[in-house]
Amino acid sequence: MSDSEHHVDLNQYIRRCGMVFVVVLCALGLMIYASYLPNVGWPAKVTIILAIAVCNAFVVASFLMHLLTEKKMIFTVLAFTVVFFTGLVGLTLWAMHDLPAGTAVH
Amino acid sequence: MEIPYTTELRPDTGVYNAKLGIWLFLASEVMLFGALFSAYILLRVGAPPGLWPHGWLDVRLGALNTVLLATSAITTLLAWAACKVRDFGKFRFFHGCTILLALTFLGIKSYEYHDKWIHYEVQLKDGRIADGHLVEQNDQAVVLHGRYVTDEKDLYDLRAQKDIQLGEITIDRASIKKMENYAPKHNTFTAIYFTLTGLHALHILGGTCVIFYFWAFGGSMWRKDPERFTNRVEVSGLFWHFVDLVWIFLFPVLYLT
Numbered sequence: 001m002s003d004s005e006h007h008v009d010l011n012q013y014i015r016r017c018g019m020v021f022v023v024v025l026c027a028l029g030l031m032i033y034a035s036y037l038p039n040v041g042w043p044a045k046v047t048i049i050l051a052i053a054v055c056n057a058f059v060v061a062s063f064l065m066h067l068l069t070e071k072k073m074i075f076t077v078l079a080f081t082v083v084f085f086t087g088l089v090g091l092t093l094w095a096m097h098d099l100p101a102g103t104a105v106h
Numbered sequence: 107m108e109i110p111y112t113t114e115l116r117p118d119t120g121v122y123n124a125k126l127g128i129w130l131f132l133a134s135e136v137m138l139f140g141a142l143f144s145a146y147i148l149l150r151v152g153a154p155p156g157l158w159p160h161g162w163l164d165v166r167l168g169a170l171n172t173v174l175l176a177t178s179a180i181t182t183l184l185a186w187a188a189c190k191v192r193d194f195g196k197f198r199f200f201h202g203c204t205i206l207l208a209l210t211f212l213g214i215k216s217y218e219y220h221d222k223w224i225h226y227e228v229q230l231k232d233g234r235i236a237d238g239h240l241v242e243q244n245d246q247a248v249v250l251h252g253r254y255v256t257d258e259k260d261l262y263d264l265r266a267q268k269d270i271q272l273g274e275i276t277i278d279r280a281s282i283k284k285m286e287n288y289a290p291k292h293n294t295f296t297a298i299y300f301t302l303t304g305l306h307a308l309h310i311l312g313g314t315c316v317i318f319y320f321w322a323f324g325g326s327m328w329r330k331d332p333e334r335f336t337n338r339v340e341v342s343g344l345f346w347h348f349v350d351l352v353w354i355f356l357f358p359v360l361y362l363t
Contacts, residue, residue, distance in 0.1 A: 008190035017180040024176040028169055028357075035165075035362035042363075049358045057354050060176075064183050065347045071120040074129050081133040085140045092144040096151065 020063050027056035113333040128341045132348050135309075139352055142302055146359065149294045159295045161264035162288075167218055168361040171211050172353065178207035179350040182317070182343045189336040194328055197339070201321045204346070208314040215307050222288040222296065226250060227261065228277055229284040236277055237261055240287075248277045248285065299360055306356060309349045316342050 034040075034048045061067045067074075110116075111123040119126050150158060181203040188196035221239070228236040228248065238252010253272055255261060264270065286292055290300040320339060327335045 008187050010184070010187050010191050010193070010196070013184060013187040017183060021176060021180055025173070028172050031358050031362055032165060032169060035358075046363045049362055050355075053355055053358050057351050060179065060347060060351055060354065064179050064350075065344060073119045073121055073126060077126075077129045077133055081136050084133075085136055088137060088140050089144050089147070092148060096148060 016063060020059060023059050024056060027052050027059075113331070113337060122337055124337055124341045125344075128344050132344065135348060139302075139305075142298070142305065143355070143359070146298050146302065149298055153294070156259045157262055159262050159264075159293075160266070162295070163299075163361045164218065164221075165361050167214055168357050171214050172357050174207050174211045174214075175350050175353050178204045178211070179347050181207065182346045186336065186339045186343050189328075189332070189339050192332060194325070198321060201317055201339075205314060205318055205321060208310055208317070212307060212310060212314075215303065219300075222300075225288040226252075227286055227288070227292070228282055230277070230281050231283050232281065235261065236275055238272065238275065241274060246279055248279060248282070250275050250277065302356060302360065306349065306352055309352070313342065313346050313349055317346070 031049050031052050034045060034052065037045065037048075040048075113122060115122055116126075181200045185197050185200035185204065188194075188200055224240045226236075226238065226240050226248075228250065230236065234254050234256055235258060236250055236252060236254055238250035241249040241251050243249065251272060251274055253270065254275065260267070288296050290297045320335075320342065324335055324338075327338075
């Protein structure tokens with residue numbers, strides 16, 4: 001959230017929250033709609049749904065967690081988190097096909 | 107003894123200590139859930155074709171929980187904003203709403219867990235499989251509200267099947283080869299489903315306890331040091347938004363894909 005000395009207008013926050021809520025509802029509806037799309041393959045569906053989820057998460061983090069106006073230190077922490085998270089998921093996926101020699105796959 | 111930097115900003119970091127602390131904690135939480143999401147991806151991609159469940163979870167309940175959690179994230183923010191404008195009454199109102207929404211979320215999650223717990227797959231000696239919710243059982247027979255299938259794959263992709271006919275079926279115990287409910291041990295999907303949502307629910311429960319503490323016992327600190335109390339509310343709010351963010355990914359991954 002914003003800095004402790006930051007001025008707050010409660011009515012402005014209520015309006016902003018209303019807009020965020022509408023965005024979240026739209027994203028939710030779009031994700032459900034995309035999951036029922038006929039004639040769309042599973043990889044495409046997953047890509048569409050996760051893309052909507054990422055946009056939804058960005059809105060929540062930006063406006064509800066006030067990430068857009070955060071200090072440099074917080075972004076430094078987040079940058080490290082992104083690097084380690086990418087490594088964690090990337091290495092796991094990379095190792096998925098790294099089977100020992102002679103392994104039989106059924 | 108005075109604890110430093112509870113309200114004033116620390117010169118070298120630019121934030122008060124608790125805020126840096128919660129962001130570091132959230133970073134570790136990202137790694138915790140990231141490891142579990144990685145496990146999910148491995149299990150999902152490694153599953154044989156046609157043997158990963160689709161449509162096992164009720165999308166309507168998942169969507170309702172998404173709305174509840176999003177609403178609670180907003181009431182959390184408004185509770186903090188009420189503290190900033192020094193309106194303790196509104197703070198209590200908004201955080202009261204947060205607590206109620208969180209408890210409703212947990213109630214729905216419990217219902218979903220219970221639904222899986224009484225859902226049984228019964229393999230019969232003649233090769234058929236009975237699948238459905240347990241109605242009653244005794245020494246002689248088991249009664250399910252469900253259906254028979256001959257191919258196990260028919261139990262996996264429920265979304266692709268139209269007009270599934272369910273009815274009350276009575277199974278003689280002597281004809282049962284194996285009977286198992288949809289508990290975590292049932293298959294890899296239920297294992298990762300219960301692990302991910304269970305860990306998330308524990309976070310909801312923990313966050314609710316903290317918010318309840320501020321709601322019920324925060325008055326004395328509010329009177330003594332409102333700025334410090336406001337920062338505490340902000341820190342707990344950041345945790346709550348993180349929990350909301352996790353659910354934003356859990357819902358599509360588990361319920362929709």
